[in-house]
Amino acid sequence: MSERNINEKELPGGLRVLSEPLKEATSISLGVWIRAGSRDERDEVAGITHLMEHMLFKGTPQMNALQIAEAFEGIGAQENAATGEEYTVLYARFLPEHLERALDIMADMVTRPTLVDLEREREVIVEEIRMYEDRPDQMADEYLSGLIFHDDPLGRPIIGSAETVRGVNEDILRGFHGSTYAAPNVFVVGAGKLDSGELERMVEEKFAGLPEGEPFARKARFTSPESRFSYRFKETEQYHVAMGALGLPASSEDRFAMSALNNVLGGGMSSRLFQEVREKRGLAYAVYSYHQGYSDAGAVKMYVGSTTGNVEEAVKIIAGQLDRIREETVTDEELHRTKEQLKSSTILAMESTATRMTRIGRSLITGAELLTPEEISARIDAVTAEDIKRLANEHLQLDDMYLSAVGPKEIDLGQRLAS
Numbered sequence: 001m002s003e004r005n006i007n008e009k010e011l012p013g014g015l016r017v018l019s020e021p022l023k024e025a026t027s028i029s030l031g032v033w034i035r036a037g038s039r040d041e042r043d044e045v046a047g048i049t050h051l052m053e054h055m056l057f058k059g060t061p062q063m064n065a066l067q068i069a070e071a072f073e074g075i076g077a078q079e080n081a082a083t084g085e086e087y088t089v090l091y092a093r094f095l096p097e098h099l100e101r102a103l104d105i106m107a108d109m110v111t112r113p114t115l116v117d118l119e120r121e122r123e124v125i126v127e128e129i130r131m132y133e134d135r136p137d138q139m140a141d142e143y144l145s146g147l148i149f150h151d152d153p154l155g156r157p158i159i160g161s162a163e164t165v166r167g168v169n170e171d172i173l174r175g176f177h178g179s180t181y182a183a184p185n186v187f188v189v190g191a192g193k194l195d196s197g198e199l200e201r202m203v204e205e206k207f208a209g210l211p212e213g214e215p216f217a218r219k220a221r222f223t224s225p226e227s228r229f230s231y232r233f234k235e236t237e238q239y240h241v242a243m244g245a246l247g248l249p250a251s252s253e254d255r256f257a258m259s260a261l262n263n264v265l266g267g268g269m270s271s272r273l274f275q276e277v278r279e280k281r282g283l284a285y286a287v288y289s290y291h292q293g294y295s296d297a298g299a300v301k302m303y304v305g306s307t308t309g310n311v312e313e314a315v316k317i318i319a320g321q322l323d324r325i326r327e328e329t330v331t332d333e334e335l336h337r338t339k340e341q342l343k344s345s346t347i348l349a350m351e352s353t354a355t356r357m358t359r360i361g362r363s364l365i366t367g368a369e370l371l372t373p374e375e376i377s378a379r380i381d382a383v384t385a386e387d388i389k390r391l392a393n394e395h396l397q398l399d400d401m402y403l404s405a406v407g408p409k410e411i412d413l414g415q416r417l418a419s
Contacts, residue, residue: 009200014212020190028093048160099190137303137305140405218296241404252293308409
């Protein structure tokens with residue numbers, strides 16, 4: 001790895017341990033990463049990865065759900081878990097003297113979940129699905145992903161549907177755990193005030209029960225949908241619009257230039273979208289752009305929430321800004337400001353052991369090169385105005401743009417994306 005302070009060791013069976021010792025740190029952030037996400041699921045069990053994440057907290061042979069919570073609180077740990085398109089992660093942050101106990105708890109959860117109360121937890125997730133359905137901005141984003149990654153699991157909601165989640169019984173879930181939570185699919189990442197050799201010894205001992213297995217093979221295979229536009233009715237006060245197109249894999253050499261492009265376009269209060277849509281015209285409260293990078297694909301996205309009466313004008317302004325960033329070279333002042341913002345946000349985030357742990361985990365999941373802060377700054381400084389214009393022309397053509405809308409009436413917003 002390029003990060004000189006990061007140690008990596010592969011244990012028998014394929015389990016990997018990565019550590020970043022930080023003498024100045026006062027905490028340890030520990031993550032158990034599983035290379036399994038929603039894109040690795042069969043259609044009929046969509047959401048099983050997220051369900052499995054929930055079930056890790058329901059009990060082990062040594063502890064029930066309450067005792068797991070008490071065990072974490074007993075060492076003052078801040079614990080949680082997350083499921084993405086390409087990973088599941090269980091993580092905790094705690095004081096250095098509690099490393100062994102934290103590993104005991106987390107290893108027990110990952111290697112020996114009892115899967116008790118499955119029926120009840122399925123219904124909890126159904127309620128979570130309903131909660132997301134009450135968030136039209138998130139619905140617009142999910143429908144947009146379904147257009148960009150049409151016919152591919154990357155375009156499905158991570159959480160699945162009520163039907164598919166309710167279709168997962170204990171036998172299916174236990175089989176999923178046995179085949180997925182296998183040594184080659186698991187890696188443990190620690191960052192903070194720790195000793196690498198000590199962490200490696202503990203992990204080898206406590207995760208010895210992981211079975212052998214094979215990692216999922218991944219290759220995005222999406223097709224073009226019949227229409228580039230999607231509308232869903234919802235009785236809302238605001239009209240929610242998500243726009244986007246194919247982007248870059250997380251490991252792309254152009255990823256820093258893509259970050260600069262998005263920062264200029266819609267990354268902050270000085271960005272073009274914020275200034276033109278919100279500040280100058282008052283057409284929206286929220287308007288922004290961002291990029292999602294996966295191991296072999298990516299998406300560049302924009303979002304605006306406006307009133308039904310103003311949304312056409314807002315989309316028109318956004319389309320005009322896309323034309324502008326493709327046709328004109330960004331100014332020296334914009335480029336300088338963007339680079340300083342990107343460098344500062346990266347370096348300031350490094351003060352967190354949780355951020356350091358997460359960036360190591362994500363780099364293994366996506367195959368992105370793990371760089372030092374100095375190397376990241378150099379890559380950002382190397383971005384040129386011509387790089388931004390080139391990427392804008394490659395990824396922000398109106399004819400290649402998809403649009404998803406959620407609101408109280410159908411409006412022909414597609415006409416605003418006619419180049």
